Amino acid sequence: MATWLITLVFTFILLALMWGIIYITGGTKYAYVHLMYIPVMFAGYILGPIGGIFIAIVAGILVGPLMPMDVETNIPQPFDTQLTRTLFFILIGGIIGFASNSLKKHLIKIHDTLAEISYVYGNTLKTYARMISARDEQTSFHCERVAYNAVLLGKAYGLTGPDLDALYWSGLLHDVGKIGVKEKILLKEGKLTPEEFEQVKKHSEIGYELIKSLSPQLLPVAEGIHSHHEKWNGSGYPKGLKGKNIPLFGRILAIVDVFEALTSERPYKEPWRAEEAIQYLLENKGVLFDPELTTLFEQLYNDGKVWIYQKSIQLVHSLIPTSFNKEILKRT
Ligand SMILES: [Fe+2]
Structure with a gap:
């Protein structure tokens, strides 16, 4: 739970940082808007699909209604652009989240198998050592x-x-x-x-x-x-x-x-x-x-x-x- 909370706080700091960079560099019409994928992918990887999708929606709002297309002229963004971008965020956050969950499951399986092998290996060597010492x-x-x-x-x-x-x-x-x-x-x-x-x-x-x-x-x-x-x-x-x-x-x-x-x-x-x-x-x-x-x-x-x-x-x-x-x- 503590890890989840720390990750969430860190992700929000990342979101704020990226929002700041995008705003300073002139708004969403510039390529810097893609920086928002960083917190989305990070959240998906650490928190799984739910966390990834949640942060994707927050990111979509931050660089949607809360960000002009051009800061200088304060031109707002068309709604369909905001929506498409948010859907892409959701897609990436979700995919990375699912992939990360599946990877973690595999890693746990590998870890368990390794632990079992090492336990059996260790016990075999112990038995071997006891047999030898029992001989003399x-x-x-x-x-x-x-x-x-x-x-x-x-x-x-x-x-x-x-x-x-x-x-x-x-x-x-x-x-x-x-x-x-x-x-x-x-x-x-x-x-x-x-x-x-x-x-x-x-x-x-x-x-x-x-x-x-x-x-x-x-x-x-x-x-x-x-x-x-x-x-x-x-x-x-x-x-x-x-x-x-x-x-x-x-x-x-x-x-x-x-x-x-x-x-x-x-x-x-x-x-x-x-x-x-x-x-x-x-x-x-x-x-x-x-x-x-x-x-x-x-x-x-x-x-x-x-x-x-x-x-x-x-x-x-x-x-x-x-x-x-x-x-x-x-x-x-
Ligand atoms: Fe010896």
Whole structure:
């Protein structure tokens, strides 16, 4: 209703402005009279056929009985000219109004379809991520916790909007490449042989290729997956990148993934207490982990915002995208 009223007020200002220009330029016998189509078309587009026709009638009156044909000599206009012009205004206002309504209906349909696709797409990827983590993590919501804490940290670092969404999906799918690693290696309880470890290390590259192949627009998501095992001092894999050469998503995921791995229960280890895991991160601040991000994560932990395996917290649901980023889908 407020939009309707604002549009109406704006249209009347346009009408007055056009009337002024037509009057100053000498009256309706000059071509400037056609300027009246601007408010008529505007009203039709925004307000639909009723608004378009209503403004067309007002425009017809303004440049009809309320405007001489020639201002200087004050010659009035013949009635049939006024009538024909008003009918043209009505025709244009009405046509644009109907066309605009039909366009809006189509756009709403496209928007709804896109929302549905993005919801299904998002849920499919979520299920996919859960299946992967269920294969070796055996802890519920492992990937959701990594994704949530990554977004929490990303937001504290200053990321916003689509970047946070991409970070969420990067966190959720960080280990998706484990689909390409043999189960007997993933589930092995003893120490891995160097060859087996080499196999496990491939998961970040497999995940990167997999997500990148879905769409080039998912490159930031894929890069986070690719670099989530890189270490600040260059001792990580697959590329051994150092410091800020490691993509931001990778540096964020490295912290939250290690925190999650340490604090959750696994068949081969007891869960660490959260304070111990934070202590581990702090000891390796500037060694394995980005120092600035580690400090931020510690602050988030101290504020009770971090989602921890052993403890339920009040989740900030606005941080969790309910569907796949529609902006990304639109461009693919
Ligand atoms: Fe991983």
